[in-house]
Amino acid sequence: MSTPNFFSTQNSVQAAADVREAAMKNPGFGSVFSSNMASARYTAADGWHDGKIVPYAPLTIPPSALVFHYAQEIFEGLKVYSREDGGISLFRPDANARRFVKSAERLAMAPLPEEVFLESVEKLALIDKDWIPKERGSSLYLRPVMFASQSVLGVKPSTEYSYYVLACPVGNYFKDGDSGISLWVSENYSRAGIGGTGEAKCGGNYAASLAAQAEAQRQGCDQVVFLDSREKTWVEELGGMNIFFVFKDGSIQTPPLGGTILPGVTRDSVLKLAAKLGIEAREELYSIEQWEADAKSGKLVEAFACGTAAVITSIRHVKRANSEFTIGSGKAGDTTLKLKNALLDIQSGKAEDPFGWVKRLA
Template sequence: MPAESRLAFAVTPNAAPVAANARSERLVDPGFGRVFTDHMAVVRFSDEKAWHDARITARAPLTIDPASSVLHYAQEIFEGMKAYRLEDGGTALFRPTANARRFQDSARRLAMPELPEAIFMESIERLVAIDREWIPQSDGGALYLRPFMFASEVFLGVKPASEYLYMVIASSVGAYFKGGAPAVSIWVSQDYSRAARGGTGAAKCGGNYAASLVAQAEAIRQGCDQVVFLDAVERRYVEELGGMNVFFVFDDGSLATPALTGTILPGITRDSLLTLARDQGLTVREQPYAIDQWRADAASGRLVEAFACGTAAVVTPIGRVASPEGSFTIGDGGPGATTMRLREALVAIQRGQAPDAHGWLHRLAG
């Protein structure tokens, strides 16, 4: 194994951590992405030294030069994953090596150095170990982990940077949608596309999400929770939501989800649900699905359920779909039996409440 594939992490505990009683108050209702832990992981990269200066340190603001290339050319990628508190008192990650591999894939697409899996894993494990008490005890609570990397070289010029900063921060989280959202409503974007063939749709980079925000804002104005994008060529086939993959459940018990063609993020939750559905004896198809077919199948009753999925929201039923042509309801507008059965099966594995036949749960020491 190359020397740079493993690094010794220096650990410097926060000299002024949040007091236990103040932390407990924040964990009662943390929401999503607003309550942060005491520490962060940092690793640097340069063409000269490769990966170096690995450390766990107090979470603090960054000081960067205004000519840092990320601010001008957007070389930036990230991941999203969770640490769970198990029923036996332990802590675990869910399929973290899949996140490590996707992080490498995103880096390759953005012309960035690929972080070795061993460094990715140690940065996550050490951060969770030092901030374990930030995992909420509440039902559905978890520690959301955000590994990210950006170009830190100070220069102006369109080329891959020669210096990068890799970091991991952690956030105590509850439900992604307020009120638990029994089912969300979706707005079909008519004027905006998320990604095109040859673009960065399969990479987890900030630019994809920045481009989706105007469409998401339009969805909110239309009284919907989320936006769904159609393909960039024919503006006909369903691709994915602003931050989640999408599944369809039919009256014969089968499922369908858009195929990975390079324009859709290969979600780890998506992949897990495909496996769990097949474990349950369900037929699953990865294929194109047109918006007019979605509307017709909902009207005829052939389509009985639809749901979105991702690390943050886990599995979220879709109850209503709206567009300038009008809106339609899926099933009775609430959670469907297949959707909830798959969600329960996934969550049970993540929480250590069910057998882990696929070896997805990565238990942490301590």
Template sequence: MNTIGKHSFQIELSKNPVEAHLREELLENPLFGRVFTDHMVTIRYSGTRGWHDAKVSPRGPFSLDPSTLVLHYAQEIFEGMKAYRLPNGGATLFRPEANARRFGNSAERLAMPPLPEALFVESVRQLVRVDRDWIPSTQGSALYIRPFMIATEAVLGMKPSAEYLYCVVATPVGAYFKGNASALTVWSSDDYTRAAPGGTGAAKCGGNYAASLAALAQAAREGCDQVVFLDAAERRWIEELGGMNVFFIFDDGSIQTPPLTGTILPGITRASLITLARDIGITVFEQPYDIDQWQADAKSGRLVEAFACGTAAVVTPIGTVKGRKHNFSIGNGSGGPITERLKTALLNIQNGRAPDHYGWLDLIF
């Protein structure tokens, strides 16, 4: 039994874990989100008892009543984070307190009870410790961790639930984008927007991602890897990709990224890259950027690189932008030195190959 504050984690190990030789085969080239570790964490909430019944148990299905609120009114939030294998064989999380804080902000926006940040971080630590053998050691791989919370009260009523289930599962992963392309081709969506002022754009909730699927399908039909969303009011200001923040790099060496005004998810990778860039002397502007200006700057050569970033994709260059009104390439169409420098700096810290001067790493064992 492990205790955090007044909460004790009951630990029940799986009686049928994946055999070691099969696990090693699965870790050689893991498909993103297809293979899961042996265990999960669950913690329950009720209005009368608060957070209680914290467990590490064998991974398995939930049993939900057909009237469970999450199935009807989408009260659900989640996080995405990774555990990394260190050169000495240990493991670390990257800025888990930032995920805990964002999870709490998302909960408040969705009228859900915030999970105490220390309990969030410890729940993730517990799962990583139990499933430590699932952390890949191959270059570019990690253990992707998915904490989430759902409304579980069984009632058909348009109201915040009185009961919730928090859960953490994990999956070993390699590269998010497969294939030989060195940079993304993105589709500029004219038909769909991701978020509007006053909405849930800054919350990490399933509804935001569900609403983006039609645009992603449209992008795929146009031969693109991703979609870039514009603002809902004027349909001109670049906001973010489907699940990733976006950065622009100019010929004077400066970087620009859209500001966090409530319609864009405050990415932890985004914040980390801004810090890294500024610390190596790069000027970073958090300012709006017009899609027409993006095209003009790319064609004139003023814009030399662009990239998307997030926990899953890390840092991925954008090479081409397509749309009904836009069609242009960025630089040589395959990334550039500043993008690569920032990606390498971030990965070196996350994987323990460079000193962590920022206190971002949370060592697990």
């Protein structure tokens, strides 16, 4: 444990086994919550304090809280895995803790010390370990969230913040994840601009993506893919996932992080895993025109989206305002599956972890 003292656990509860088992039967994604949550508060006078693990329950927040007006809010997403040997582990929680600090700084919020973040996720995972599903591809998704709780109107940074961590048992993010997803290329909407908040994990970015996602669904596509906001040329990322392209020569490519893309933990892991597996990986701009031309000529053979929630999900079809194209055979390709399995094997403890990514809790 990182800091065994910040979060008290004496008020935590345990659900009856039959209640828990019924809730976990078909959890889907993000609608079933475990027995407890972590919570902590910040005030300018006292700093971070009042850390505790308490029963999951509604909050009482005044409508005047700054978050409701000016959207000072950030969050994270990471998973607790059941290991093949019966233990449990987290995957690169330190990377989420660091990103949470960076997001807080961008939103002018009080950063939560990394060791407090780590203790909150570790303690909640251990207390609610019975909520971790065992099937491969399933996990306990942890959602740390922090928001401005000061009761006052006026555009300025809050002097008070609330922090919570929720836990949801989850299966596949996409109902039919193995058959690949279709993307709609958004030309009307941008997700992020230069100097904006694209690289922070703040709720506002997601609110801004919803109209584009609704457009994607009207077009019969699963997800939206965003282009850069200035030239509407360069592929950036999906609403909640990074993107990779796989070429016939076996190499892979992903757009570089330039401030408008979320620096995904999975993206970084794929780049490092590729190097280990002898797959050439580049961080380079890729235009939507080139993507379409390469998919049609056969130079590009696979593409996949990646993120904590969706793991690695192949992209089978891309639709634009005036054209569309299928990628490879329209099925998950060899490189996508190789990377996905290598990642899942490390996360579940089936394979060695040469990177020191896995944080074993039990």
